[in-house]
Amino acid sequence: MNFLDTLLWPFTQVVSWILRAFHAIFTFVGMDPDSGWTWTLSIICLVLLIRTALIPVFVKQIKAQRAMQVLQPDLKKLQAKYKGKKDQLSQQAMIAEQRELFKKHKTNPLASCLPILVQMPFFFALFRTLNNASRASDQGESVGALSVNLVRSFDGSTIFGAGLSETFLGTVNSGAPKVSVIITAIVMIIAMSASQFTTQRQIMTKNMTKEALEGPFMQQQKMMMYILPLVFGIGGINFPIGVLIYWTATNVWTLGQQFYVIRNNPTPGSQAARELNERRAAKGLPPLGQKKTDEVVEVEVIEPKGQREQPQRKNRKKK
Numbered sequence: 001m002n003f004l005d006t007l008l009w010p011f012t013q014v015v016s017w018i019l020r021a022f023h024a025i026f027t028f029v030g031m032d033p034d035s036g037w038t039w040t041l042s043i044i045c046l047v048l049l050i051r052t053a054l055i056p057v058f059v060k061q062i063k064a065q066r067a068m069q070v071l072q073p074d075l076k077k078l079q080a081k082y083k084g085k086k087d088q089l090s091q092q093a094m095i096a097e098q099r100e101l102f103k104k105h106k107t108n109p110l111a112s113c114l115p116i117l118v119q120m121p122f123f124f125a126l127f128r129t130l131n132n133a134s135r136a137s138d139q140g141e142s143v144g145a146l147s148v149n150l151v152r153s154f155d156g157s158t159i160f161g162a163g164l165s166e167t168f169l170g171t172v173n174s175g176a177p178k179v180s181v182i183i184t185a186i187v188m189i190i191a192m193s194a195s196q197f198t199t200q201r202q203i204m205t206k207n208m209t210k211e212a213l214e215g216p217f218m219q220q221q222k223m224m225m226y227i228l229p230l231v232f233g234i235g236g237i238n239f240p241i242g243v244l245i246y247w248t249a250t251n252v253w254t255l256g257q258q259f260y261v262i263r264n265n266p267t268p269g270s271q272a273a274r275e276l277n278e279r280r281a282a283k284g285l286p287p288l289g290q291k292k293t294d295e296v297v298e299v300e301v302i303e304p305k306g307q308r309e310q311p312q313r314k315n316r317k318k319k
Contacts (some may be wrong), residue, residue, distance in 0.1 A: 004128075011125035016144025019129075023150065034162055036157035039203060043126075043242055047249040049124055051257075057115050058257065066267050067107035069209050074101055089311035119250065123243075130154070130240040133165040134316050154242075160184050164242040181241070189236035193229040195251035200225040207262045209269040 006010075022042035027033040031041075078101065080096040102108045129143050136143045137155035146154070155165050161180030168185035171178045204213070204221055236244060266272035268288070277287045 001034055005237060008121065008125045008128055012033055012129055012144045013126045015046065015122055016129050016146045018049060019043070020145050020147075020150060021313070022046065034153045036159040039154055039157045039164055039242065040120065040245055043245050044249050047246055047253060051253045054115055054118060057118055059147075061113075061115055062261060064107045065203070065207075067105045069267055071101055071105045071107070072209070104226060105232040109278075116252070123247065126246055127239065127243050130165055130242040133240075159177055159241070162241050164245075167240050168237040178183045184241055185237070185239075185244065188241065189233055189239075192236060192244060193233040194253060195230040195248060195255055196232060197225060199251060199255045200228070202255070202258060206272040207267050207270050223300050224267065 006052040009213075019039075022045045023033070023038060026038045031038045041230065044070055050205050069073075075098070078094065078097055082090055085091075085094075112319065129146070132143050133151055133155045137143075137152045140148055141151070142148050143151050157164050157165070158180075162178065162182075162184035163181065166178070166181045168182060168189070171185075200221070208221075238246075239247070262272045263276070266276055273288060280287060
């Protein structure tokens with residue numbers, strides 16, 4: 001066992017155990033244990049379980065993103081303050097002031113990457129598990145919590161004629177390329193990259209304020225929008241089909257989860273917030289964050305009519 005396998009061992013055990021549990025459930029309800037669709041559903045359920053557990057992390061990400069947008073005006077002022085000052089002391093002072101600004105707003109640029117950072121160990125553990133399936137199947141070895149029989153079952157399973165443990169690069173270099181593997185891998189890579197790009201673009205076009213769009217970190221957001229899908233797209237040629245299913249499913253989850261949050265609880269001042277206020281106005285509701293005021297009911301005040309004066313009894317003079 002090399003260093004990476006040792007480092008990922010706990011995550012490999014968790015991932016393989018979850019796969020085994022879901023595979024057993026689908027087999028129990030009558031699905032073919034050796035079918036690629038049984039294993040595909042097990043991988044998708046693995047995604048659902050992990051992403052559900054990461055909802056608190058996603059909430060922290062949303063808060064961090066909003067805090068970053070709030071401090072954009074201050075960052076622009078700081079940038080203008082040190083504009084043209086390239087000496088070491090000025091650069092150190094600017095970094096120190098930026099650090100204090102992040103501390104004040106309880107955020108940092110990396111906080112928005114929390115979900116993907118937390119997911120990476122599980123992703124690599126699944127990659128190692130599925131990538132080792134063929135070798136382990138040939139040598140009669142288990143992988144994590146997957147027994148030898150389960151490893152062989154997975155290694156022999158297919159969807160659309162493509163094996164879940166096969167890769168685009170592997171079949172191209174095999175000398176006898178499988179068209180089914182090439183087509184399935186290309187479709188999954190495109191779906192994986194497109195869903196990741198759409199997720200990032202959704203944030204930039206819908207859930208960022210004008211100040212944030214003009215802020216110093218906007219260029220970083222644009223780079224992430226184009227570079228991350230490109231990196232995963234290129235790396236996808238060496239991902240097993242099962243891993244491509246996992247990453248595409250998690251991207252679709254992120255896209256749907258983010259769409260729900262942006263639509264129902266957008267960043268104040270963003271395009272999504274304006275659209276939400278328009279929908280609320282059409283329903284007769286006040287703008288987001290504003291309480292509905294009590295209606296003023298005009299009451300006609302009727303002044304009481306003068307009462308008839310009662311005759312007063314005059315005291316008679318006693319005789």
